[in-house]
Amino acid sequence: MTTVIPVRTERPYDVVVGRDILLPQIAEAVAGAAQVLVVHQPAMARQADALKAELGDHVLLAEVPDAEAAKRIEVAQFLWQIMGQADFTRTDMVVGLGGGAVTDLAGFVAATWLRGVGVVLAPSSVLGMVDAAVGGKTGINTEQGKNLVGAFHHPARVVCDLALLDTLPRNELLTGFAEIVKAGFIADPAILTLLEEHLDVATDPTTPEFAEIIARSIQVKADVVAEDFTEQGLREILNYGHTLGHAIEHTERYRWRHGAAVAIGLMFAAELGRLAGRLPESVVDRHRAILESLELPTTYPIGRWQTLLATMRRDKKARGAMLRFIVLDDVARPRVLEGPDDSMLFTAYQSLAD
Template identity: 40%
Template sequence: MTAERTIRVSLQGHAYDITVRPGLHADAGAKLRALSKAAKAVVITDSNIPAATVSAMVTSLAAAGFAATVATVPAGEEHKSVEHVLKLYDQILPLRIDRHTPIVALGGGVIGDMTGFVAATILRGVPFVQCPTTLLSMVDASVGGKTGVNHTVGKNLIGAFHQPIAVLVDPNVLKTLPQRELRGGLAECIKHDLIRDAEGFANLEKDIGRALAVDIKYLTELVAHNVAIKARVVEADPFERGERAHLNFGHTFGHAIESISKYSYSHGESVALGMVAATRLGVLLDLLSEADERRIRNVITAAGLPIDGLKLDRNQVVDSMAFDKKVAGGKIRFVLLDGIGKAVVRDDVPVALVREAVESLV
């Protein structure tokens, strides 16, 4: 049996545990009961989550004494909107929940972001629990309290910081995850090591095939390693006013690609291309060696993610970055690498070099 891993996130006035163990969702009710005396619970999920997974969660909550109700939204990034948040309010408010009623996010990053935003705003704030079901949401979206929805102008422009009371990660659900989704999650794993852990990146170079083979023991350790990196960054900067910006490596380019493509490129694919562009930009600025660039491109390729073949208008991609949340004082801030394992933020990048970096994706 794979041992349970617990990573503590210690924030001023709000600490919580991220627990990682195969089979953990069967014990979700007991874990939540230790944190809440509420009589009710709400589970938010989408049409991608197998009925058996939803049923098992409801059964676990009921066994712990929660009267659990399921609220649903259609699956897909295109439904991560204010309109669908309003529909969730319509499903939840008639249940007469109170400010102690926990809301459980059972799904990928879209569900986690939407559930967190609903929990942050309904009744001016209720507790919520992250139960991520994709590798991407396990290692990234479920940790750190960033919640929100998209707007036609750009991604995640409407939201709030609202920390969960617990994150319960069951790697067994990855057995049914489509390969494209698994590969997308590996993009964030690569990112974490690139900004913080050169040794971890070297390990990925050797072992990333084990993730693609759905080796649950390896994936359990990989998830625990990644959430530990993200937890330390979040602790240092819970409201993204400084160091936490490092987590956006690849995302300035990536979010533009995702938005312009109307999400035909997945988040993981967009971030992979964004990391390739950011890596090229680092080389152009003499921050990063071409040897390190080759290593990065090779690992992204080994993960089954794209490094070129961009089918979008490059000018649109560059222009879209001006609407990114990371723009400050009219300047686009880029997270770049000053060597593998070390991130830096630059806001003095000439637009000609940005265009060259985007052109490298063709």
């Protein structure tokens, strides 16, 4: 069964979810392009070769590093060089085939070449499917922080082929569920119920329950993005757990998986909401129970607070010197907490100490 989720921005596009849909969906989406640059991670080399065989000699292949190592200016320059040598025009297209870092990179390169060429995103990870590839955010990292350089750029289509997840190691599959948990807490409690009551099948890529939980998570993001594409208001709720999560990734020099860092960020945001007098302790406990059932971390070393605080102050969600966090008043009731004092922040962090 194939599910089509429309993203109704000023340039509407579809997110297509199903099994064994990769080649036909991409071929349809890039039809008419004179040239296609397929940006892929090493693990997707076979699929990239199959795509070239399907589409013909006008397809160029570019292999980039795994994970956050792909999101560097040097890698973007490598891709720009390929496009320049091939005389890429605005009628040509980019395909991002791989995890969330690859789709972020491919989207950024497409957004910046000739001020915007078409891009099709084919995420190969849970994280990429439910978060990175949906919503039009693109970016690369700098020494100062994550995603500080980027652009908003709509894809022409997002193709989520669940068959690509069948061979993922269990820990890599589960790390992407941090974003699914986030979607459940900020907007769709049915996601949380599915995880609590049907964990085994909900985390098995071959089951209808897994397909449902992926589609529900994508729908949460699609609904938010349709209302606020450039993050002027509502879209901020998608940052639940991400302020501390991004700081942990930066502190760990991107050796941590994004989902592991966000899991700790979710616990921090839940504790912050509790300390602010907004979130019942039972909901904080629910965060911990669901994340731990998914084998995701909920604690972090206490001695790194000052480094993390300094990184958070450079976060793109800050306003001047004021830190801003998304917290919950309850499940599916997110709101912005502006300028919490440092003692409250540290107390919330202490609750995570291992």
